[in-house]
Amino acid sequence: MNTTAKDTAAATDTVAERPPVFSVDGLWKVFGPKAKAARVPADPVLAALGPAELRSRTGCTAAVADVSFDVRQGEVFVVMGLSGSGKSTLVRCLTRLVEPTAGSITIDGEDVRAMDRSRLRALRRHRAAMVFQHFGLLPHRTVLDNVAYGLEVQGMGRAARRERAAAVVAKVGLEGLEQRRPGQLSGGQRQRVGLARALAVDPEVLLFDEPFSALDPLIRRDMQEEVVRLHREEGRTMVFITHDLQEALRLGDRIALMRDGRVVQLGTPEEIVGSPADDYVREFVRDVPREQVLTVRTAMRPAADADEAGTGPAIRPGATVSEAIEAVARAGSAARVMDEGRCLGVVDATDLLSVVAGTADGAAPAGPAAVRRTAGAARLGAAATGERRAPADPRPATTEEPA
Numbered sequence: 001m002n003t004t005a006k007d008t009a010a011a012t013d014t015v016a017e018r019p020p021v022f023s024v025d026g027l028w029k030v031f032g033p034k035a036k037a038a039r040v041p042a043d044p045v046l047a048a049l050g051p052a053e054l055r056s057r058t059g060c061t062a063a064v065a066d067v068s069f070d071v072r073q074g075e076v077f078v079v080m081g082l083s084g085s086g087k088s089t090l091v092r093c094l095t096r097l098v099e100p101t102a103g104s105i106t107i108d109g110e111d112v113r114a115m116d117r118s119r120l121r122a123l124r125r126h127r128a129a130m131v132f133q134h135f136g137l138l139p140h141r142t143v144l145d146n147v148a149y150g151l152e153v154q155g156m157g158r159a160a161r162r163e164r165a166a167a168v169v170a171k172v173g174l175e176g177l178e179q180r181r182p183g184q185l186s187g188g189q190r191q192r193v194g195l196a197r198a199l200a201v202d203p204e205v206l207l208f209d210e211p212f213s214a215l216d217p218l219i220r221r222d223m224q225e226e227v228v229r230l231h232r233e234e235g236r237t238m239v240f241i242t243h244d245l246q247e248a249l250r251l252g253d254r255i256a257l258m259r260d261g262r263v264v265q266l267g268t269p270e271e272i273v274g275s276p277a278d279d280y281v282r283e284f285v286r287d288v289p290r291e292q293v294l295t296v297r298t299a300m301r302p303a304a305d306a307d308e309a310g311t312g313p314a315i316r317p318g319a320t321v322s323e324a325i326e327a328v329a330r331a332g333s334a335a336r337v338m339d340e341g342r343c344l345g346v347v348d349a350t351d352l353l354s355v356v357a358g359t360a361d362g363a364a365p366a367g368p369a370a371v372r373r374t375a376g377a378a379r380l381g382a383a384a385t386g387e388r389r390a391p392a393d394p395r396p397a398t399t400e401e402p403a
């Protein structure tokens with residue numbers, strides 16, 4: 001990975017404190033008649049309209065409407081929302097595969113909207129590589145040559161690029177299949193080739209556009225684990241689009257939940273499940289098993305006395321409520337939430353059950369403590385039960401996808 005990013009990431013201990021890779025401010029993408037579309041962001045009346053009204057008054061669709069966020073070094077930033085909420089448009093704006101209508105985007109402080117064609121090409125090829133849902137593989141090339149493709153485009157010599165490609169093929173678990181063609185691979189294997197091709201160019205950021213939604217559930221799960229593993233090993237920054245809540249909770253350090261082009265909530269899985277910003281988000285996360293997402297920080301209370309603070313099993317502050325239930329059940333007593341030898345609080349069976357029942361008044365902790373999770377530390381071990389929605393239709397190729 002980009003050494004500067006990795007070094008900086010290692011030097012700061014929490015994702016929240018790391019500098020942003022992408023910084024997005026007041027971003028709009030309005031589709032429709034050009035002159036009208038350009039007016040929407042600047043006109044407070046039009047900018048405030050809902051999608052149906054905007055369409056009937058101007059013929060325009062605000063696919064991205066006044067969105068601001070940072071993607072920090074080393075985090076997995078998930079963009080989630082139902083079909084048509086604006087996820088793909090938003091992520092494509094990051095590298096101007098879709099041209100934004102208004103707002104600013106920077107990568108490592110550099111203005112993406114001011115980049116000329118060659119800077120943009122370099123951005124897409126070297127700095128922010130995309131993994132697509134439909135793989136975008138070259139059918140007549142072998143696995144190895146598909147993976148080496150980006151390096152070839154960069155002008156790397158044949159021997160060097162084949163060596164690098166072979167190493168990445170092994171890294172994603174495709175050793176032995178180097179000489180096959182895409183048609184001779186399963187869907188999951190093809191997606192691994194797509195992933196390997198993006199990794200081969202050693203980008204600072206990997207952008208995933210619903211990469212696994214065409215895969216069957218078991219293979220999908222495998223690929224999710226692959227992403228978690230790669231992220232744990234390399235700490236590479238990732239932006240991941242999905243319409244699947246379960247996938248978002250499993251992979252995301254933070255999740256931006258979109259609706260009608262706007263980000264309705266941006267937070268850790270724990271914040272989104274524990275403190276939904278509005279009724280829409282609450283409905284979205286209704287079926288998530290809270291005990292598998294919320295940590296004991298949500299449930300703990302001050303120890304009643306020195307005795308309670310000094311006895312009982314010790315658990316980490318990042319432990320899930322589900323893990324704490326197990327510890328409390330085994331010990332038959334309250335558990336202590338311990339951080340570097342200090343007792344932060346205690347949880348007993350009643351505290352924990354009230355989280356499961358959704359009657360705990362303490363929602364997910366807000367502020368820096370909530371995001372003080374090292375990348376990958378508080379991932380969901382088990383599945384949320386939210387029903388999967390149908391995969392989206394493929395969109396017209398407005399990309400550099402080499403299909």
Ligand SMILES: Nc1ncnc2c1ncn2[C@@H]1O[C@H](COP(=O)(O)OP(=O)(O)OP(=O)(O)O)[C@@H](O)[C@H]1O
Nearest residue numbers: 031061063082083084085086087088089090243392
């Ligand atoms: N080229 C386009 N021209 C006009 N409208 C578009 C265009 N591309 C997308 N849209 C509209 O913008 C909105 C957001 O689309 P987008 O594809 O970004 O959503 P999405 O959340 O990625 O959906 P999906 O999960 O189905 O891929 C939708 O209303 C869509 O119809």
